[in-house]
Amino acid sequence: MEGNSESIRRGWVMEHRRKEAKKLATEIFDTIMDAEERAGVAAERASKKRKEIERDIRNEHDAENRRLKERLRFSVAELNSEKELEAYRDFVKRHEPCRMGLRINGGKIPYVMQYGTGIGIATTVVCQVCGAKEDITDSSVW
Ligand SMILES: [Zn+2]
Secondary structure: HHHHHHHHHHOOOHHHHHHHHHHHHHHHHHHHHHHHHHHHHHHHHHHHHHHHHHHHHHHHHHHHHHHHHHHHHHOOOOOHHHHHHHHHHHHHHHHHHHHHHOOOOOOOOOOEEEEEEOEEEEEEEEOOOOEEEOOOOOOOHH
């Protein structure tokens, strides 16, 4: 009789432990699933945020280009960059004597010639007085 109740008690303890282990395993599983779900949501949010930042950078870049083009248009012609504007100004300065010789105020001397090349706009500046031509194309912005 003693031995029998002992084995029943041991069986009950084993069953209790099995149930506890199962409960623990379920909790661990749920925790992992929860963590994976949260990680997924976080990754999605991070990806969305990254796209927003990339879009902002693109917009800012486009706006900057528009501002630069606007400024260049009012400066001389539709020059491709600040570098071309610099080269143009340098050419104008060097051909100032030609202009002085003609006694012309204002006008387009030297003037800018531009043509499309398929990959960008090539820019040549020409002095109408002495005939000098200079390619000031800044192809780095193409
Ligand atoms: Zn000249």
